[in-house]
Amino acid sequence: xxxxxxxxxxxxxxxxxxxxxxxxxxxxxxxxxxxxxxxxxxxxxxxxxxxxxxxxxxxxxxxxxxxxxxxxxxxxxxxxxxxxxxxxxxxxxxxxxxxxxxxxxxxxxxxxxxxxxxxxxxxxxxxxxxxxxxxxxxxxxxxxxxxxxxxxxxxxxxxxxxxxxxxxxxxxxxxxxxxxxxxxxxxxxxxxxxxxxxxxxxxxxxxxxxxxxxxxxxxxxxxxxxxxxxxxxxxxxxxxxxxxxxxxxxxxxxxxxxxxxxxxxxxxxxxxxxxxxxx
Amino acid sequence: xxxxxxxxxxxxxxxxxxxxxxxxxxxxxxxxxxxxxxxxxxxxxxxxxxxxxxxxxxxxxxxxxxxxxxxxxxxxxxxxxxxxxxxxxxxxxxxxxxxxxxxxxxxxxxxxxxxxxxxxxxxxxxxxxxxxxxxxxxxxxxxxxxxxxxxxxxxxxxxxxxxxxxxxxxxxxxxxxxxxxxxxxxxxxxxxxxxxxxxxxxxxxxxxxxxxxxxxxxxxxxxxxxxxxxxxxxxxxxxxxxxxxxxxxxxxxxxxxxxxxxxxxxxxxxxxxxxxxxxxxxxxxxxxxxxxxxxxxxxxxxxxxxx
Numbered sequence: 001x002x003x004x005x006x007x008x009x010x011x012x013x014x015x016x017x018x019x020x021x022x023x024x025x026x027x028x029x030x031x032x033x034x035x036x037x038x039x040x041x042x043x044x045x046x047x048x049x050x051x052x053x054x055x056x057x058x059x060x061x062x063x064x065x066x067x068x069x070x071x072x073x074x075x076x077x078x079x080x081x082x083x084x085x086x087x088x089x090x091x092x093x094x095x096x097x098x099x100x101x102x103x104x105x106x107x108x109x110x111x112x113x114x115x116x117x118x119x120x121x122x123x124x125x126x127x128x129x130x131x132x133x134x135x136x137x138x139x140x141x142x143x144x145x146x147x148x149x150x151x152x153x154x155x156x157x158x159x160x161x162x163x164x165x166x167x168x169x170x171x172x173x174x175x176x177x178x179x180x181x182x183x184x185x186x187x188x189x190x191x192x193x194x195x196x197x198x199x200x201x202x203x204x205x206x207x208x209x210x211x212x213x214x215x216x217x218x219x220x221x222x223x224x225x226x227x228x229x230x231x232x233x234x235x236x237x238x239x240x241x242x243x244x245x246x247x248x249x250x251x252x253x254x255x256x257x258x259x260x261x262x263x264x265x266x267x268x269x270x271x272x273x274x275x276x277x278x279x
Numbered sequence: 280x281x282x283x284x285x286x287x288x289x290x291x292x293x294x295x296x297x298x299x300x301x302x303x304x305x306x307x308x309x310x311x312x313x314x315x316x317x318x319x320x321x322x323x324x325x326x327x328x329x330x331x332x333x334x335x336x337x338x339x340x341x342x343x344x345x346x347x348x349x350x351x352x353x354x355x356x357x358x359x360x361x362x363x364x365x366x367x368x369x370x371x372x373x374x375x376x377x378x379x380x381x382x383x384x385x386x387x388x389x390x391x392x393x394x395x396x397x398x399x400x401x402x403x404x405x406x407x408x409x410x411x412x413x414x415x416x417x418x419x420x421x422x423x424x425x426x427x428x429x430x431x432x433x434x435x436x437x438x439x440x441x442x443x444x445x446x447x448x449x450x451x452x453x454x455x456x457x458x459x460x461x462x463x464x465x466x467x468x469x470x471x472x473x474x475x476x477x478x479x480x481x482x483x484x485x486x487x488x489x490x491x492x493x494x495x496x497x498x499x500x501x502x503x504x505x506x507x508x509x510x511x512x513x514x515x516x517x518x519x520x521x522x523x524x525x526x527x528x529x530x531x532x533x534x535x536x537x538x539x540x541x542x543x544x545x546x547x548x549x550x551x552x553x554x555x556x557x558x559x560x561x562x563x564x565x566x567x568x569x570x571x572x573x574x575x576x577x578x579x580x581x582x583x584x585x586x
Contacts, residue, residue, distance in 0.1 A: 010391055017383065018400040024458065025403065027426055028415045042429050086312040093308035102305075105313075112320050114568055116519055118543055119560040120323035122330055122553045127323065146320035151312060176304050205408045207522045208540070212548055227410040227526045232417040233442070243418055250411045257406040265399050268406070272466050 028254065032056070032247035039243050055248035062245075064217045065252055068225035073256075075137060075221060076203040079144035083199045084192060086145055091154025092180050096163065106155075112148050118208065125212055139213040140221065144203050150195045157191035158184065194271035197264075204257065222253050331558035337551035348558035358559065360534040361542040364449065368538065369517035372453055376513050377506065380461050384468035385498070398469070402462035409459065413526030416455040417442060420527075442528055445535040452523055452536055459523075460516075464509050471505030472498070507574065514570050518563060539563055 026046070031039055032055050034048035059065055093099075094106050124143060128134045161184070169179045185192070207223045214220045220228075230249040261268055331348060335341035352358055387397045404412065419426045420441035428438055441451035479497050488496060499506075521540035524530060530537035530545075539559065547556030 007391060010386075010389060011393065013386065014391075014393055014397050017386075017397055021400040021403060021458075021462070023426075024415055024419055025407070027419065031418065040424050042424060042432075044426065044429050086315065089308045090312035093305045097305040097308065099305040105309075108321070109316060112316075112324060114564070114571055115324045115328075116515075116560065116563050116567055118519065118540055119327035119557070119564055120320065121327070121543075121560075122547055122557050123323035123326035124319065125548075127318070142315060143319040145312070145315040146318070148316075148320070176308070201406070207408075207410055207525075208544070211525075211544075223408045223410040223522070226408075226414060227522070230414055231410075231526045232414055232421075233527055233529060246414055247418065250414050253411045254407045254415075257408070258403060261403065261406040262399070265402075269398065269402065269466050269469075272463065 025254065025258070028247050028250050032244060032251045034244070036242050036244050055242070055244035056252075059245050059248045059252065063225065063229055063249070065222075065225065065249060067217055068220055068222040069252065069256070071137075071219060072204055072222040075140045076200050078137070079141045079203045080196050080199045082141060082145045083147060083150045084196060087147075087150035087154045087195060088180065088185060088188070088192070090151050092158055092176075092184065094151070094155045095158035096166070097176070109148055109151060121209060121212060124209070128213065134213055135215045135219050137219060140203075140206075140210055140219070143209065144199065144206075147199065150199060153195055154188070154191055157188055161187050190270070193267055197268055197271040201257075226250070226253055327557050328561055328564070330553055331561040333554045333557075335554040335557075337553055341554065344554070348555050349561075351555070352558070352562070357534060357537065358542060361537045361539050362562075364534070364537055365518060365520065365539045368449060368453065368520060369514055372456060372517055373510060373513050375453070375457055376461060376464055377509055379457065380464035380509065381468050381502075381506070383461065383465045384472055385494075387465070388469060388472050398462075398465070401465055404459050404461075405463045407459070409522035410526050412455060412459045413523045416451070416458075416523075417527050420451045420454070443532060445533050448528055448532060448535040452520075452527060455523055455527065456520070460513075464513065467509050467512075468502065468505055471502045475501045511571070511574055514574075515567060518566055518570075 030046055030048055033051050033053070035050055035052050035054070038048060038050065094102065120143075125134070128139045133139050165183050165187075166179050169183045174182070205223065206221075207227065210221045210224050211227070214224055217225070226249055230246045232243065232246050330341065332343060332345060333341035334344045334347070383401055387394045387401070407415075420428075422428060422438055422440045422443055425441070427441070431437075431439065439447055441447050475498065479501065480493055483493055483497050519540050520538050521544065524536050524538050524541050525544075528536045530541045540563070543556050543559050543563070546552050546559065
């Protein structure tokens with residue numbers, strides 16, 4: 001009896017939690033799908049009386065939102081690939097090879113975890129200006145390749161797997177790169193997945209540096225485009241667009257990661273609980 | 280047949296035991312990363328800290344002015360506001376997030392069907408990018424037509440001016456941030472909960488512990504490392520809050536939601552005061568170091584207490 005009551009309370013609470021978590025996302029979707037007259041009203045109804053896609057059409061014709069989306073996807077994917085290659089190599093060297101200065105070098109790398117990225121922003125801006133690479137993909141991708149957590153996570157993972165297999169491969173005459181690629185990395189899939197997801201998410205989400213480093217729509221990423229052109233805050237110069245259009249833009253930006261997450265949720269949650277670190 | 284693998288193993292063990300100096304190979308492995316690290320992380324970090332001691336204003340040559348930027352901070356009321364807002368935001372959101380995400384983790388760790396759905400739902404806001412979250416919540420928190428106020432007026436609470444009044448603006452940002460990040464912290468706590476061996480609960484139950492006792496004497500102490508991690512990450516991220524504020528209020532009204540990073544952004548990139556802006560990043564850096572130092576000490580002491 002009491003177990004049944006417990007269970008009933010649990011399900012009631014679960015319903016409340018799920019509704020509270022998802023309601024804002026649902027509200028964004030249903031706002032985007034109704035005419036403006038149904039938006040600016042205190043008469044709340046969740047299902048639009050009249051469905052319309054005009055906000056989506058307006059967003060697509062007035063803003064290069066597909067270009068921003070492509071830029072975000074491209075930059076995030078390229079940065080993730082770069083991080084996986086660089087951090088596997090470096091992490092493996094720090095875990096398995098002996099060389100002079102290894103520990104000091106590793107400590108220097110780790111110490112950068114304490115330095116907030118805002119410290120680096122003025123020098124980065126100057127550096128990319130001198131290289132004439134501001135407002136290019138390079139400016140958005142290369143700094144991600146210098147991330148610290150990926151190297152740390154890969155090293156920790158390599159340390160946790162037994163080295164017998166590598167020794168056997170070495171006896172067979174394989175060189176270090178060959179051992180890493182064909183023996184170690186296949187075992188490291190959980191770590192690679194975690195690093196990939198963290199890097200992709202944090203690059204996809206990254207706002208401060210892309211806001212500073214990009215000026216043109218050819219390079220501008222989705223978070224920056226949304227913030228600069230679809231913000232609803234009072235006093236926005238560009239705030240000509242309707243609430244419906246802003247929500248349509250928000251749906252555009254929110255749906256791809258939500259779909260990805262629903263399909264790959266197991267890896268997301270594993271990746272984060274394994275590492276507990278944002279990229 | 281049996282001799283060969285044994286020989287191979289012995290050889291491998293010897294090979295592994297002998298210290299191998301692999302300088303050229305190791306260098307090739309580390310170098311690609313190291314080049315990017317030095318160019319885009321280590322170098323800019325050191326340069327950024329150094330620029331904080333100059334009067335550089337985008338044009339002209341930077342001049343070394345010692346601690347004068349830091350002295351000027353004392354006469355900068357806007358910076359004081361930004362500092363107070365940032366620390367205040369952190370002070371509110373850390374306990375809020377820790378309690379809420381821990382409660383959700385414990386709740387969604389119970390062995391009922393449907394808990395996976397709950398976890399996915401609570402985590403989902405976190406995969407939405409911060410600026411989109413900001414745009415969405417600006418609409419939800421709208422004073423006249425926002426979803427929240429319309430519902431609140433249904434229970435007799437009329438028109439709270441969430442983002443447009445000095446009194447409530449920061450609370451609007453806090454509410455938004457809690458919704459956005461609570462799932463992330465919950466996942467960390469769930470991982471911590473799953474690492475607690477079930478025998479501990481059984482033993483405590485045999486000793487007569489009730490639900491409260493189990494929580495207090497098993498769950499909480501065993502979760503200490505996770506709690507430490509969550510607090511640490513939340514403080515670090517809260518000190519750097521920017522995206523939501525930029526999108527929702529741009530620091531206003533007045534200076535009600537002006538945060539340190541927002542201040543850094545406007546100082547360095549709108550007013551081109553690279554020197555002074557960098558000096559403020561030095562303060563942010565010191566705040567993080569202070570927190571890390573303090574937390575590591577508290578954590579060590581906590582561990583000694585447990586042992």
